Amino acid sequence: MLATKEAVTGASIKKAIESRDGPMLSSFYADDALVRVIDRNNPPSKPREIRGRAAITTFWDDICSRAMSHRVDLTIAQGDNLAFSQDCAYPDGTKVFCAAMLELKDGKIARQTVVQAWDE
Amino acid sequence: MARPIATRYARSGDVQIAYQVVGQGSLDLVFVPGFISNLDLHWEDEGYSRLLSRLSAFSRLILFDKRGTGLSDRVDANALPSLETRMDDVRAVMDAAGSSRAAILGASEGAPMAILFAATYPERTRSLVLYAGYAHFHKWVMDPERLQTFIDAAETNWGTGATLQNFAPGRLDDARFAAWWARFERLSASPTAAAALARMNAEIDVRGALASIRAQTLLIHRRNDARVAPEASRYLARNIPDAQLCEISGRDHPIWTGDVNRVADLIEEFLTGTHAPPDTDRVLAALLVTRVSDTARLGDRMWSERSLRFQETLRLLVGRHGGRIADQYGDVVVSRFDGPARAIRCAAALRDAAQGIGIASAQGVHVGEIDARGPPSGLTVRVAVKIAEHAGRGGILASRLVSEIATGSGLHFVDAGRLALDDLEGPLALVEATSEQHLEPACRSRTPAAAEPSALTARENEVVALIADGKSNAAIAIELSLSEHTVKRHVANILTKLDLPSRAAAAAFAVRQTGPDGP
Numbered sequence: 001m002l003a004t005k006e007a008v009t010g011a012s013i014k015k016a017i018e019s020r021d022g023p024m025l026s027s028f029y030a031d032d033a034l035v036r037v038i039d040r041n042n043p044p045s046k047p048r049e050i051r052g053r054a055a056i057t058t059f060w061d062d063i064c065s066r067a068m069s070h071r072v073d074l075t076i077a078q079g080d081n082l083a084f085s086q087d088c089a090y091p092d093g094t095k096v097f098c099a100a101m102l103e104l105k106d107g108k109i110a111r112q113t114v115v116q117a118w119d120e
Numbered sequence: 121m122a123r124p125i126a127t128r129y130a131r132s133g134d135v136q137i138a139y140q141v142v143g144q145g146s147l148d149l150v151f152v153p154g155f156i157s158n159l160d161l162h163w164e165d166e167g168y169s170r171l172l173s174r175l176s177a178f179s180r181l182i183l184f185d186k187r188g189t190g191l192s193d194r195v196d197a198n199a200l201p202s203l204e205t206r207m208d209d210v211r212a213v214m215d216a217a218g219s220s221r222a223a224i225l226g227a228s229e230g231a232p233m234a235i236l237f238a239a240t241y242p243e244r245t246r247s248l249v250l251y252a253g254y255a256h257f258h259k260w261v262m263d264p265e266r267l268q269t270f271i272d273a274a275e276t277n278w279g280t281g282a283t284l285q286n287f288a289p290g291r292l293d294d295a296r297f298a299a300w301w302a303r304f305e306r307l308s309a310s311p312t313a314a315a316a317l318a319r320m321n322a323e324i325d326v327r328g329a330l331a332s333i334r335a336q337t338l339l340i341h342r343r344n345d346a347r348v349a350p351e352a353s354r355y356l357a358r359n360i361p362d363a364q365l366c367e368i369s370g371r372d373h374p375i376w377t378g379d380v381n382r383v384a385d386l387i388e389e390f391l392t393g394t395h396a397p398p399d400t401d402r403v404l405a406a407l408l409v410t411r412v413s414d415t416a417r418l419g420d421r422m423w424s425e426r427s428l429r430f431q432e433t434l435r436l437l438v439g440r441h442g443g444r445i446a447d448q449y450g451d452v453v454v455s456r457f458d459g460p461a462r463a464i465r466c467a468a469a470l471r472d473a474a475q476g477i478g479i480a481s482a483q484g485v486h487v488g489e490i491d492a493r494g495p496p497s498g499l500t501v502r503v504a505v506k507i508a509e510h511a512g513r514g515g516i517l518a519s520r521l522v523s524e525i526a527t528g529s530g531l532h533f534v535d536a537g538r539l540a541l542d543d544l545e546g547p548l549a550l551v552e553a554t555s556e557q558h559l560e561p562a563c564r565s566r567t568p569a570a571a572e573p574s575a576l577t578a579r580e581n582e583v584v585a586l587i588a589d590g591k592s593n594a595a596i597a598i599e600l601s602l603s604e605h606t607v608k609r610h611v612a613n614i615l616t617k618l619d620l621p622s623r624a625a626a627a628a629f630a631v632r633q634t635g636p637d638g639p
Contacts (some may be wrong), residue, residue, distance in 0.1 A: 041177045062147040065221035090218040
């Protein structure tokens with residue numbers, strides 16, 4: 001298990017996402033964390049589920065390997081819940097917008113739901 | 121399914137490479153196509169569209185046309201680019217799409233390119249999937265002599281779809297697919313470019329690169345692949361470190377033909393560790409395929425009048441039997457019903473209507489799952505169309521399953537032999553729908569006394585044998601030096617004597633009497 005380099009806060013998430021730091025992002029999750037992604041291909045009744053830190057590490061490695069820009073605009077924290085919105089752009093101009101809701105447990109992300117929309 | 125997908129261009133040296141990006145998955149997947157391709161056309165074929173939809177459901181799928189093909193810049197046919205140059209187009213497209221690292225899927229001729237990419241850019245290769253791939257063209261695809269024959273044929277027949285037999289022999293009888301394939305040839309490459317591409321592919325030998333592949337590799341090959349011998353993938357499995365080989369059933373070579381879902385399942389499972397739950401947007405339906413034809417040689421004007429009249433009647437009758445017209449092309453109409461008995465009753469009404477109008481009909485009924493949305497497509501439709509093609513004039517053929525589901529409906533069926541289809545594991549048992557005879561069992565065997573061939577005269581036996589060969593009355597008349605009218609009379613007598621409902625049933629009867637190898 002990777003040592004948590006930083007506490008999971010809106011600021012540390014913003015820094016990791018904007019610098020495309022996959023290992024840092026992965027270190028924020030609990031071992032049995034669950035990430036659910038809802039988008040055009042994965043509707044709310046059948047979201048894509050990524051379970052466990054190993055799979056989540058692959059997920060972030062894949063996303064962070066993309067030569068694209070990410071900007072985290074807004075983060076809201078309330079107790080063990082955290083939410084943020086994110087604007088992303090690919091070099092060819094394709095834009096993506098994501099909104100994420102996080103549940104923290106013992107200082108780690110236990111559950112995350114991402115809703116995303118893409119230019120197509 | 122046509123989808124409005126943006127086509128963009130990536131600069132690779134002096135050449136512009138057309139590419140498309142589709143899907144919202146977290147991993148990037150680059151599809152390196154085979155011999156020829158055309159980004160716009162792929163979405164118009166049912167199988168291709170399904171493959172791309174499946175792959176883009178879990179990935180950000182990056183598609184491109186290799187230089188010299190499809191929507192990408194043409195190249196000088198006399199100064200063809202090396203495999204290395206073409207491989208570098210993959211990198212250029214990935215750069216343009218912002219993909220630093222991707223899973224690479226190489227199909228057929230795309231496989232050697234993918235192999236070279238994975239060996240050259242290990243840091244940019246997340247994983248590698250090779251479908252019907254090979255490392256050496258002459259060893260596993262064609263020897264120089266067969267290649268020359270292929271090139272000679274391509275130079276004269278290019279654009280007619282003539283190469284289909286080399287790639288997907290199982291789809292030769294699929295008129296719609298054959299027409300798509302001809303367009304695929306024309307819109308992917310010119311005749312000279314096609315011959316040049318074939319010559320260029322013949323140079324492929326990437327055996328030396330296999331050992332340096334570091335990415336995890338999945339190999340998929342159909343056991344009876346018509347174009348590339350499965351031994352090609354077995355060789356790859358032995359020589360690529362950490363490669364797993366999955367041999368699956370099937371004969372047609374293109375990755376978008378045959379059991380596309382099976383291929384997509386394997387790729388998705390390999391790349392994500394899981395695959396999509398089975399498609400739940402499918403419903404059970406009975407399909408009726410109605411073909412009409414101008415066997416009486418009415419002439420264009422009279423035929424089009426009668427055909428139009430029949431189409432009007434058809435719309436009325438299909439609606440009256442609780443069905444709806446699902447698709448129509450040429451003189452073929454596909455209608456969809458909730459149950460097979462309705463489809464059969466509608467078929468009987470349509471046969472009578474066609475007879476009244478004075479045109480020939482032949483119909484097929486099959487029951488199976490189809491996509492709930494859009495015009496029906498896929499295996500169930502292909503089988504129904506094949507059954508209709510097999511039906512004789514005025515005949516209503518159905519799969520045995522139809523007669524089994526229709527038990528208790530009062531409909532009557534007789535056995536009508538078997539139909540071998542490439543898409544299916546075994547031959548499909550057929551039945552012929554007969555007129556309703558309420559006092560007889562629902563599925564009767566023909567009475568042996570009436571069904572003796574000896575009940576026929578020598579001439580009638582000759583006629584029945586020719587019917588079994590699939591010959592028309594006109595063709596039989598020429599062969600036996602009789603008038604067509606006389607042949608018609610013989611056919612009517614044969615059906616009466618044998619108590620058979622149609623030519624198709626007589627043909628099936630003749631085949632049963634003589635066995636498949638003749639008398």
